[in-house]
Amino acid sequence: MRKAGIFVLLQALLFLCADGLLARDLSRIDTVRTHLVIPRPALQPLKSLVTSDSDPIDTLSTANEYIKVVLFADNTWQYIKLPGYQAEKDVFEKNWDTVASNPYKLEQKDLPYSWSIWLVDSLDQYHCPFQGDIHPRGKFGPRRGRRHQGVDIPLKTGDPIYATFTGKVRMSKYLGGYGNVVVIRHENGIETFHGHLSKRMVEVGDWVNAGDVIGLGGSTGRSTGPHLHFETRYQGFAFDPQWLIDFKTGDLRHRLFVLKKKYFSQYSNYEQDFEDEWKNEEEDKKEDAERAAMRWHTIKSGDTLGRIAINNGTTVSALCKLNGITPKTVLKIGRRIRVR
Numbered sequence: 001m002r003k004a005g006i007f008v009l010l011q012a013l014l015f016l017c018a019d020g021l022l023a024r025d026l027s028r029i030d031t032v033r034t035h036l037v038i039p040r041p042a043l044q045p046l047k048s049l050v051t052s053d054s055d056p057i058d059t060l061s062t063a064n065e066y067i068k069v070v071l072f073a074d075n076t077w078q079y080i081k082l083p084g085y086q087a088e089k090d091v092f093e094k095n096w097d098t099v100a101s102n103p104y105k106l107e108q109k110d111l112p113y114s115w116s117i118w119l120v121d122s123l124d125q126y127h128c129p130f131q132g133d134i135h136p137r138g139k140f141g142p143r144r145g146r147r148h149q150g151v152d153i154p155l156k157t158g159d160p161i162y163a164t165f166t167g168k169v170r171m172s173k174y175l176g177g178y179g180n181v182v183v184i185r186h187e188n189g190i191e192t193f194h195g196h197l198s199k200r201m202v203e204v205g206d207w208v209n210a211g212d213v214i215g216l217g218g219s220t221g222r223s224t225g226p227h228l229h230f231e232t233r234y235q236g237f238a239f240d241p242q243w244l245i246d247f248k249t250g251d252l253r254h255r256l257f258v259l260k261k262k263y264f265s266q267y268s269n270y271e272q273d274f275e276d277e278w279k280n281e282e283e284d285k286k287e288d289a290e291r292a293a294m295r296w297h298t299i300k301s302g303d304t305l306g307r308i309a310i311n312n313g314t315t316v317s318a319l320c321k322l323n324g325i326t327p328k329t330v331l332k333i334g335r336r337i338r339v340r
Helices: 006-019 031-037 083-087 270-279 281-293 305-311 316-323
Strands: 056-061 067-072 077-081 114-118 141-143 146-148 151-154 160-162 167-175 179-186 190-197 213-216 227-234 237-239 256-260 296-298 336-338
Touching (some): 179 213
Antiparallel strands (some): 056 067, 141 146, 167 179, 190 227
């Protein structure tokens, strides 16, 4: 969206304003409507934002008072969101903590099977935090008996580190093994961690847009050399950032990302699991269908396996097989047993 001429800009603004979409949260509209605003397919890679060295020459208003368009001298433009727009979102109020690395305190068993997350929309842009090859020993997963929750990308001390999406700085401090770390919570609900910085250039509470420089690369904390330790977390759980970003090309892999709970496992590495994702797609569909067909019964006073079986059109032996019990198992009031 950066390299657009003034004529294209005006056309886009007219379309969006006429449809009233600038005043809405596009992450909540259905896929069909979203594709009207986003001409490229949701699963097509998105290039990293190219920031301009030119000076801004003008600012245009839009249908939303908090969203402006900045025009640059090199005939490019960029959406800018004022803090008031972002501040209205619940994601920046719930479980907000400027000290704890994980403010959610959830258990994995309480999480849904998967989420569909719009990473960017017609207003939001994307910028690779730092483009480069991931260190062979810096991948997501177990490492030297520990869980390595992100990826390590070698750099030179002083290299700029960028905000990946729009958001608000939740932490900016020196934190143990992370060294200087900046944590940003983004509008899409994902949090990004940027560790080992030589310098932090944002403070807690700052609003950032994709492409803003949030710090400089370094080797502070538990580090054997200059590199960026980059993490992506959702609801406090880390998953391999490579599910989102191809760090070698700098591309965002998809605009729409389906995050599965199994990605939170330290053994779920993008490079290992990507081929399996395609092979197991049909199996996943079968599992989803089986899960949707499951039926449960909560034990009440007076219930017996025979009565439960009759009421649900099944047999006692089938109930025992589904629940790993025997006909002599004592049924405790309040326990849930599967009947289908």
